[in-house]
Each structure stands twice: as structure tokens, then as C-alpha cells.
Amino acid sequence: MSVPLIEKMIEADGKGELEKYMKSLTGEK
Structure with a gap:
């Protein structure tokens, strides 16, 4: 898991x- 992804989370x-x-x-709505 990348840092940018963690920041977004x-x-x-x-x-x-x-x-x-x-x-x-x-991919769920």
C-alpha cells in the first residue's frame, strides 16, 4: 500500500x- 493511498484513506x-x-x-457502487 502506497503512502498516497494511505493519505487518501x-x-x-x-x-x-x-x-x-x-x-x-x-468496484462496488
């Missing part, structure tokens, strides 16, 4: 959108 989590981000990674 932290940013998404800070916005309460971590679940949406993880679903986007797996």
Missing part, C-alpha cells in the same frame, strides 16, 4: 467517507 475517513472510498476500490 485518512482524508476520506476524516470526511466520514472511508466506506465509500473502500467500495470504490473494490
Whole structure:
């Protein structure tokens, strides 16, 4: 896992959108 990806995950989590981000990674809608 790259640092930029981790940073994006932290940013998404800070916005309460971590679940949406993880679903986007797996290709779910």
C-alpha cells in the first residue's frame, strides 16, 4: 500500500467517507 493511498484513506475517513472510498476500490457502487 502506497503512502498516497494511505493519505487518501485518512482524508476520506476524516470526511466520514472511508466506506465509500473502500467500495470504490473494490468496484462496488
